[in-house]
Amino acid sequence: MKLHIAEMLRAQKGEHLSFHTPGHKRPGADITELSYSDNLYAPSGVIARAEEDVAKILGAARSFLLTDGSTAGVYSMLYALRSADVRSLAAPRFSHPCVLHACEVLGLEYVPIEQETRCGIPVQPSEAAMECALKNADALLLTSPDYYGFFALLEAARALCDGQKKPLAVDGAHGSHLHFTRRHAGKFADMWVDGVHKSLPALTQGAVVSAKGEWAERLHEGVLRFRTTSPSYPIMASVEYAVKYPRNEKIEALSEAFKRRHGCVENDDWTKILLPCGARCAAANAFFEQNGVYPEFADGNYIMFYLSPCTKESELQRLSALVDFFGRGAVKSEAPAGSIPIYSEKR
């Protein structure tokens, strides 16, 4: 598939004397909006074509490239909701802080959806909890998948929202790799964020926010307000590249096999491997780092290894050998008490 932004950047040839921003004056790919490079604020060239392709892939009426992370996408979605007279938003108790901050900035009442925790992990809200909160709110926002790799009950959420004629937004900061599957936020939500930089090969801060139907124009108004007017071309090019990056079913299967082999938490998402370490969490994390392996986080109970379609089989094999070496038996026996929860829909 054609990479519109990257090809435009690659086509720059010959002398380029920079009398424009950025101030480092050695632009390379880091150019600004020039006659040939289009304009994110009002795209009509390569950025417009990239956004159209991305929307098609994600199943959206319109998609907007973001170089300011999923945070800008969440703010833009909430702006769109506010513009449609939404005054209160039901969202899980353990939502990312940007959801609460956006509510605060936009004057939306935040109606928390209660979440249990099991074995130290927040459980995705039950249907009953969503229904209870949505009775007192004008719209629903869910996070799917969450940081621990569990999907929200998106079918149930869609049915609830349809029943009450209320919009559904999804924070998919950790789910952009799912667009190949029926678990992707775009299959259920009116508006959603794909945090492309987290689970697909994009530069940090690269993301996309998308909408269906009548929400597209409202979301457009939102991104005009919350997105930078100096977007990074390397980030935009990387987002287009990442969304068009092919699925890697081999590494998906290897991840699931790894989880089974090492007694990892049975979550829903192959990109997030949660190794229960219990009291040895800090020691295990130090051991991995001493061996040049850097996990996403160690939360005192679990170590999380974040994969992407670019993770190599040999890298997973190295991790597997290290987990074995650290002592699988000892790690498992000190995992938090209770059974490992399986508490959300399966793919």
Ligand SMILES: Cc1ncc(COP(=O)(O)O)c(C=O)c1O
């Ligand atoms: C669930 C969730 N939503 C939103 C965000 C914000 O994303 P970004 O850092 O890309 O702005 C994060 C970041 O970690 C997140 O975990």
